[in-house]
Amino acid sequence: xxxxxxxxxxQCLIIGSGPAGYTAAIYAARADLKPVLYTGMEAxxxxxxxxxxxxxxxxxxxxxxxxxxxxxxxxxxxxxSDIRFGxxxxxxxxATPHKVVVDEIKTITADTVIISTGATAKWLGLxxxxxxxxxxxxxxxxxxxxxxxxxxxxxxxxxxxxxEEATYLAKLCKKVYMLVRRDEFRxxxxxxHRVLNTPNIEVIYNSEAKEVLGxxxxxxxxxxxNNKTGEEKDLEVEGFFxxxxxxxxxxIFKGWLEMDDTGYLKTIPGTTKTNIEGVFAAxxxxxxxxxxxxxxxxxxxxxxxxAERYLAAKEHEVKAVS
Ligand code: NDP
Numbered sequence: 001x002x003x004x005x006x007x008x009x010x011q012c013l014i015i016g017s018g019p020a021g022y023t024a025a026i027y028a029a030r031a032d033l034k035p036v037l038y039t040g041m042e043a044x045x046x047x048x049x050x051x052x053x054x055x056x057x058x059x060x061x062x063x064x065x066x067x068x069x070x071x072x073x074x075x076x077x078x079x080x081s082d083i084r085f086g087x088x089x090x091x092x093x094x095a096t097p098h099k100v101v102v103d104e105i106k107t108i109t110a111d112t113v114i115i116s117t118g119a120t121a122k123w124l125g126l127x128x129x130x131x132x133x134x135x136x137x138x139x140x141x142x143x144x145x146x147x148x149x150x151x152x153x154x155x156x157x158x159x160x161x162x163x164e165e166a167t168y169l170a171k172l173c174k175k176v177y178m179l180v181r182r183d184e185f186r187x188x189x190x191x192x193h194r195v196l197n198t199p200n201i202e203v204i205y206n207s208e209a210k211e212v213l214g215x216x217x218x219x220x221x222x223x224x225x226n227n228k229t230g231e232e233k234d235l236e237v238e239g240f241f242x243x244x245x246x247x248x249x250x251x252i253f254k255g256w257l258e259m260d261d262t263g264y265l266k267t268i269p270g271t272t273k274t275n276i277e278g279v280f281a282a283x284x285x286x287x288x289x290x291x292x293x294x295x296x297x298x299x300x301x302x303x304x305x306x307a308e309r310y311l312a313a314k315e316h317e318v319k320a321v322s
Contacts, residue, residue: 006105006106006107007107007108007109008106008107008108008109009097009108009109009110010034010035010036010108010109010110010111011033011034011035011110011111011112011311012028012033012034012035012036012110012111012112012113012114012304012307012311013035013036013037013038013098013100013108013110013112013113013114014028014035014036014037014038014081014113014114014116015037015038015040015088015100015113015114015115015116015117016037016038016039016040016045016115016116016117016118016249016283016285017037017038017039017040017043017044017045017069017073017083017116018044018045018046018047018069018116018118018283018284018293018296019045019047019069019072019283019293019294019296019297019300020116020118020282020283020284020285020296020297020299020300020303021037021039021045021114021116021282021283021300022037022069022072022073022075022076022297022300023072023282023296023297023298023300023301023304024037024114024116024282024300024301024303024304024307025037025076025081025083025300025304026072026075026076026079026081026301026304027300027301027304027305027308028081028114028304028307028308029076029079029080029081030079031304031305031308033112033304033307033308033311034080034082035081035082035114035304036081036082036084036108037076037081037082037083037084038084038085038086038087038088038102039083039084039085039086040087040088040117040249041087043069043073043085044065044066044069044070044072044073045069045118046118046119046120046121046284047065047066047068047069047293048065048066048069051064051065051134051135052064052065052147053065053068053143053293054146055142055143055146055292055293055294056068056293056294057294068293084102086102086103086106087102087103088100088101088102088117088252089101089102089103089104089252090104090252091113091252091253091256092256093113093256093257093276093279096111096277096278097109097110097111098110098111098112098113098276098278098279100113111278111311111314112278112279112280112307112310112311113278113279113280114272114280114281114282114300114303114304114307115253115257115265115274115279115280115281115282115285115286116281116282116283116285116296116300116303117248117249117250117285118248118249118283118284118285118296119246119247119248119249119264119284119285119288119291120246120247120249121139121140121242121246122242122244122245122246122247123139123242123244124156124209124242124244126209126210126211126212128211128212128213128214129209129212129240129242131212131214132212132214132218132219132240135214135217135218135219136212136214136218136219136238136239136240137212137219137239137240137241137242138239138240138241138242139241139242139243140241140291141155141165141166141168141169141241141243142165142168142292143292144239144241145165145168145169145172145173145239145241146172147239148169148172148173148238148239149172149173150172150173150174151173151174151237151238151239152173152174152175152176152177152235152236152237152238152239153169153173153175153176153177153237153238153239153240153241154176154177154178154179154209154222154235154237154239154240154241155169155176155177155178155179155240155241155242155243156178156179156181156209156240156241156242156243156244157179157180157242157243157244157245158178158180158181158182158184158185158186158187159185159186159187159243159244159245160186160187160188160191161243161245161246162178162187162243162244163185163187163188163191163192163194163195164191165241165243166178166195166198166201166243167194167195167198167201169241170198170200170201173200173239174200175200175202176198176200176201176202177201177202177204177222177235177237178195178201178202178203178204179204179207179208179209179224180203180204180205180206180207181206181207181208181227182205182206183205183206183228184205204224206226206227206228206229207224207225207226207227208224208225208227209222209223209224209240210223210224210225210232211223212240213234218238219237219238219239219240220236220237220238221234221235221236221237222234222235222237222240246284246288246291247263248262248263248264248265248284248285248286248288249285250263250264250265250285251263253265256276257274257275257276257279257281258274258275260288262288264285264286264287264288265281265285265286266286267280267281267286271302271306272286272299272302272303272306273306277310278307278310280303280306280307281303282296282299282300282302282303283296283299283300284296286299287299
């Protein structure tokens with residue numbers, strides 16, 4: 001921890017500015033917890049990297065991801081949330097109030113902390129993949145599959161997420177090419193069985209995506225390599241889905257909070273409570289399964305209610321003792 005003298009105390013500190021963080025801020029502000037929210041380096045979170053969002057209730061005509069996150073922020077500010085740009089560089093949850101260091105210089109003590117730092121999709125790292133990200137390349141089939149109705153698409157990955165997304169896409173798309181880099185899946189047997197029994201999914205084993213092909217504006221195909229034979233070929237597809245896993249943004253909480261094997265924060269089922277009293281987790285940082293804006297927002301609401309009830313119970317205890 002740093003030794004800076006600049007220490008500020010808050011009732012409710014929210015870390016992260018995706019749908020979970022901003023929703024927590026809306027609820028916490030309306031409960032008069034005077035929340036302070038630090039946005040992190042990518043204010044607005046994963047949705048600022050997407051184009052159209054068509055599945056968030058309340059936007060009948062859809063909305064652009066960055067615009068929706070602006071709406072979230074404005075709504076949180078309307079009730080007095082203090083939204084600040086900055087990233088949390090370390091935490092100390094050894095005692096209450098909890099200590100959090102921002103930008104390595106400023107220490108905040110907080111009665112409650114809501115963690116909504118999200119998860120980051122892993123990408124292959126191809127320049128063409130980033131060039132067409134949002135224009136045919138996506139890391140979320142549930143979000144973007146609809147745009148490829150009756151078209152041909154490809155998906156890379158062989159875990160449960162890829163298997164689930166491939167079967168989801170198969171219901172919408174004409175054909176789904178599934179690129180598996182080894183000669184076997186990582187996904188569970190049941191999921192593999194489902195993939196192999198879906199007629200419009202073609203699994204291509206030992207294959208790697210070499211380049212996303214396009215016309216400058218949209219994806220038109222994919223260059224793939226057979227890593228056994230060295231043979232290259234082009235697939236004609238309009239969409240390319242990358243499903244090779246996510247990394248939860250939890251490095252700074254290692255040693256403090258309980259996590260699963262892949263680094264997702266563990267919460268008490270049915271709540272947002274972590275193993276540390278007064279520290280709550282909401283959104284993708286504690287959910288590798290649903291990973292939707294609307295589910296993240298829902299758990300942000302839960303975290304604010306959990307924080308409020310925790311503070312109310314503490315206050316009650318203090319009154320009972322005095
Ligand atoms: P995983 O880490 O399980 O799988 C990632 C997949 O991507 C692997 O098959 C891996 O290949 C492949 N991959 C990684 N990097 C590359 C690359 N550069 N090029 C090509 N392929 C690559 O991630 P998931 O998101 O699938 O799952 C995360 C966790 O969530 C797992 O524990 C999973 O079981 C769980 N989950 C469960 C679900 C369910 O129960 N229905 C649904 C979704 C997720 P390789 O196998 O060769 O390493």
